[in-house]
Every structure is written in structure tokens, then in C-alpha cells.
Amino acid sequence: xxxxxxxxxxxxxxxxxxxxxxxxxxxxxxxxxxxxxxxxxxxxxxxxxxxxxxxxxxxxxxxxxxxxxxxxxxxxxxxxxxxxxxxxxxxxxxxxxxxxxxxxxxxxxxxxxxxxxxxxxxxxxxxxxxxxxxxxxx
Amino acid sequence: xxxxxxxxxxxxxxxxxxxxxxxxxxxxxxxxxxxxxxxxxxxxxxxxxxxxxxxxxxxxxxxxxxxxxxxxxxxxxxxxxxxxxxxxxxxxxxxxxxxxxxxxxxxxxxxxxxxxxxxxxxxxxxxxxxxxxxxxxx
DNA sequence: TTACTTGCAAACGTTTTGCACGATT
DNA sequence: AATCGTGCAAAACGTTTGCAAGTAA
Numbered sequence: 001x002x003x004x005x006x007x008x009x010x011x012x013x014x015x016x017x018x019x020x021x022x023x024x025x026x027x028x029x030x031x032x033x034x035x036x037x038x039x040x041x042x043x044x045x046x047x048x049x050x051x052x053x054x055x056x057x058x059x060x061x062x063x064x065x066x067x068x069x070x071x072x073x074x075x076x077x078x079x080x081x082x083x084x085x086x087x088x089x090x091x092x093x094x095x096x097x098x099x100x101x102x103x104x105x106x107x108x109x110x111x112x113x114x115x116x117x118x119x120x121x122x123x124x125x126x127x128x129x130x131x132x133x134x135x136x137x138x
Numbered sequence: 139x140x141x142x143x144x145x146x147x148x149x150x151x152x153x154x155x156x157x158x159x160x161x162x163x164x165x166x167x168x169x170x171x172x173x174x175x176x177x178x179x180x181x182x183x184x185x186x187x188x189x190x191x192x193x194x195x196x197x198x199x200x201x202x203x204x205x206x207x208x209x210x211x212x213x214x215x216x217x218x219x220x221x222x223x224x225x226x227x228x229x230x231x232x233x234x235x236x237x238x239x240x241x242x243x244x245x246x247x248x249x250x251x252x253x254x255x256x257x258x259x260x261x262x263x264x265x266x267x268x269x270x271x272x273x274x275x276x
Numbered sequence: 277t278t279a280c281t282t283g284c285a286a287a288c289g290t291t292t293t294g295c296a297c298g299a300t301t
Numbered sequence: 302a303a304t305c306g307t308g309c310a311a312a313a314c315g316t317t318t319g320c321a322a323g324t325a326a
Contacts, residue, residue, distance in 0.1 A: 015280060015325050036315080051283045056316065072210040072264075078315080091258060102252055106244075107265075114240055114267060120229060122269035126210075127245075129252060131260035153300050155306060174290080189308045194291065216290080 001028050005067055012065045022047040023058035024067075032097040033071040033079035071099065072128070089127040095136035139166050143205055150203045160185040161196035162205075170235045171209040171217035209237065210266070227265040233274035 005024045006016055014020065022043045027034065034042070040055045059080060062068040069083040073092060081090070081099045091100040107125060115122050143162045144154055152158065160181045165172065172180070178193045197218060200206040207221040211230060219228070219237045229238040245263060253260050 013280095017281060017325070019282070049283080053284080053317085054282065057281080072215065077210060077215045091252060091256060091260070093258070094261070100256055100258075102255075106248060110244060111267065114229060115269075117240075118229060118238055119272040120231070120238075120267075120269040121275055122229070122267050123232070124268040126264065126266045126268075128264045129249065129258075129260050130262040130264075131253075131258040134257040137259055151305095153305060155300070157307070187308080190290095191292085191309080192307065195306075 005062075008065050008067060009061060012061070014061050014065075018047060019043075019050045019054035020058045020061065022050055023055055023062070027062070027068055027080060028082055031099065033073075033081045033092070033099050035076075035078045035080075039080070072126075073130075089129070091129045091131065093133040093136055094130050095132055098133050143200075146203050146205060147199060150199070152199050152203070156185060157181075157188045157192035158196045158199065160188055161193055161200070165200070165206055165218060166220055169237060171211075171219045171230070171237050173214075173216045173218075177218070210264075211268075227267070229267045229269065231271040231274055232268050233270055236271050 002024055005028055006021070009020065009024075010016060023039060025046060026039050026042045036052070036055050036059060039059075040050070040052045043050045043055060059068065062080075063070070066083055066085070068080045070077060071079045071081055071090065071092070073079070073094075079097075084101065086103065088101045088103050091102060092098070107127070111122050111125065114120070140162055143166055144159070147158065147162075148154060161177060163184060164177050164180045174190070174193050174197060177197075178188070178190045181188045181193060197206065200218075201208070204221055204223070206218045208215060209217045209219055209228065209230070211217070211232075217235075222239065224241060226239050226241050229240060230236070245265070249260050249263065252258070
């Protein structure tokens with residue numbers, strides 16, 4: 001997984017430096033949405049020279065390369081999760097922060113109907129589900 | 139409309155002060171999502187003594203009373219729109235920021251199926267559409 | 277060798293807090 | 302009269318920027 005990330009980053013013209021590789025390691029290997037500061041804390045255990053600024057700059061590059069995306073939650077909108085090429089939606093555990101991805105929504109009819117009613121040209125949509133994962137139900 | 143807002147705020151134990159009333163006037167009378175600073179700027183034209191801090195504190199009360207809600211957009215998550223009692227979704231114009239509200243999503247089947255697949259208890263969902271309003275299409 | 281990236285420090289913009297004064301109930 | 306809300310100033314917070322030094326290509 002990491003090597004695909006590295007390849008895409010290189011293809012986008014970014015240099016594969018220590019800090020960027022560390023951030024990739026941290027984010028690509030987690031199931032939870034992480035904030036820049038959480039990423040920084042974990043990254044420091046792998047590379048104690050890394051600066052918080054590099055985490056922000058790495059996130060910019062990863063977002064630009066569509067390898068990560070920002071997650072919006074009632075509690076805040078600073079955290080990031082790995083992203084994929086295809087259109088997808090998120091299912092978030094409100095308790096532990098675990099994130100699952102799903103596809104296959106049947107929003108076509110709804111979108112067409114809202115578009116007809118409002119005259120809007122609809123270009124994008126966000127769908128997110130919130131709940132409790134199996135572990136956190138106990 | 140404003141008087142209903144005042145009533146609900148009073149019922150929640152809040153005092154009807156000048157700044158709060160001004161913020162209600164501003165938000166209840168707009169079709170656009172407004173940031174605290176935008177609200178402050180408009181509020182000053184109606185009450186030049188109002189402070190930005192009061193805008194923040196009024197928004198807290200209005201959110202607590204479920205009269206406004208925060209809007210999440212790719213460009214940021216600081217703006218607010220009037221809210222209603224019933225479950226609803228937003229349609230946003232990415233160009234002018236106009237917000238329309240709609241109900242009646244048919245997400246039940248999808249939610250049940252995702253719940254079965256993942257073992258999550260799903261408690262809430264967000265659905266937002268982005269597009270261009272009729273004016274901004276020209 | 278060149279140009280991108282780094283870490284640090286400082287700047288920035290938004291939001292929150294402490295406090296004495298003022299206003300609502 | 303009691304308590305809640307105000308405005309101001311200062312602090313806190315997350316994020317961005319400028320810069321000289323370091324490093325990948």
C-alpha cells in the first residue's frame with residue numbers, strides 16, 4: 001500500500017523525503033481519522049526530528065494527490081483518512097473514531113428530483129453515516 | 139419568524155438582549171450561509187455597539203436552541219444557517235453560497251444494508267448536495 | 277548542482293476566556 | 302436585587318509563512 005502512495009506522490013512531482021514517508025506510514029496504517037497533531041505525535045515515535053509544519057505540508061501533498069481526505073464531523077473537521085480513487089462515503093464511529101468506507105449509494109433519483117425542483121445543477125454530494133462500531137456498542 | 143425564535147430562546151432560559159436580537163434578525167433573514175464575521179459586519183449596521191464576542195455567544199445559544207446549524211463545505215466549516223425542527227438536508231450553491239433545505243431522503247434501505255454489512259448501529263446521517271443555483275449558472 | 281523540502285520562529289486569523297460594567301428579569 | 306449578558310483586552314488555538322540550512326533528484 002505504502003509503495004503505491006510513494007509512486008503516486010513521485011508521479012505528482014513530490015520528493016520522497018523522510019518526513020513525508022513517515023506521514024504516509026502513519027496515515028496509511030490507521031483505521032481512525034487522525035488530526036494533524038495526532039499524526040505528529042505518532043510520527044515523532046518513528047522519526048523524532050519531524051516538525052509539525054512538515055505534517056501540514058505533507059497533508060497538503062497527500063490531499064493534492066487524492067491519497068487522503070478531510071473528514072467532517074459534528075465534533076470538528078480537522079481529521080484525515082486515506083482516500084480512494086472512486087467516489088465513496090464514510091461511516092464513522094462516534095465513540096472511537098473508526099472510519100469505514102462504502103460505495104454504492106442510490107442517490108441518483110433523489111438528486112434528479114431535487115435538481116428539477118430547485119433548478120440547481122448538482123455537481124457533488126456528501127453522504128456520511130454516524131454510529132457505533134461493534135466494539136463500542138459493548 | 140423572528141418572534142418564534144425569541145419565544146424559543148426565552149423558553150430555553152436565555153435573556154432577550156439587544157445583541158442576541160440583532161443576531162437573530164441577521165441570520166433569520168438571510169438565504170446564505172454566514173460566518174461569524176459576516177454576521178458581525180451585518181449586525182454592526184443594525185447595532186453599532188455590538189461586539190464580535192456577542193456574535194459568538196449568540197450563535198452558541200442559537201445552536202443550543204436548534205435554531206441555527208453549522209454548515210460544512212469543502213471551503214470551510216465556519217458558517218451558519220437557520221435550522222428547523224425536522225430532519226433535513228442542505229443544497230448549497232458553491233458559487234454564491236445560497237443554501238436550500240430539503241427533506242424526504244430515501245436512505246432507509248441504504249442505511250439498513252450498511253448496518254448489516256458492518257455491524258454498526260447507525261444513529262445519524264449527513265447528506266449534502268453541492269451545485270450551482272439558477273442565477274450562478276449564467 | 278539545482279530546486280524542493282526541512283525545522284524553527286514568528287505571524288496570522290479565528291475562537292475562547294477573564295473581568296468589571298451594564299441590562300434583563 | 303440577583304443573575305445573566307456585554308464589550309474590551311488578552312490569551313489560546315490551529316494553521317500558515319519567511320527564511321536559512323539541508324537533502325533528493
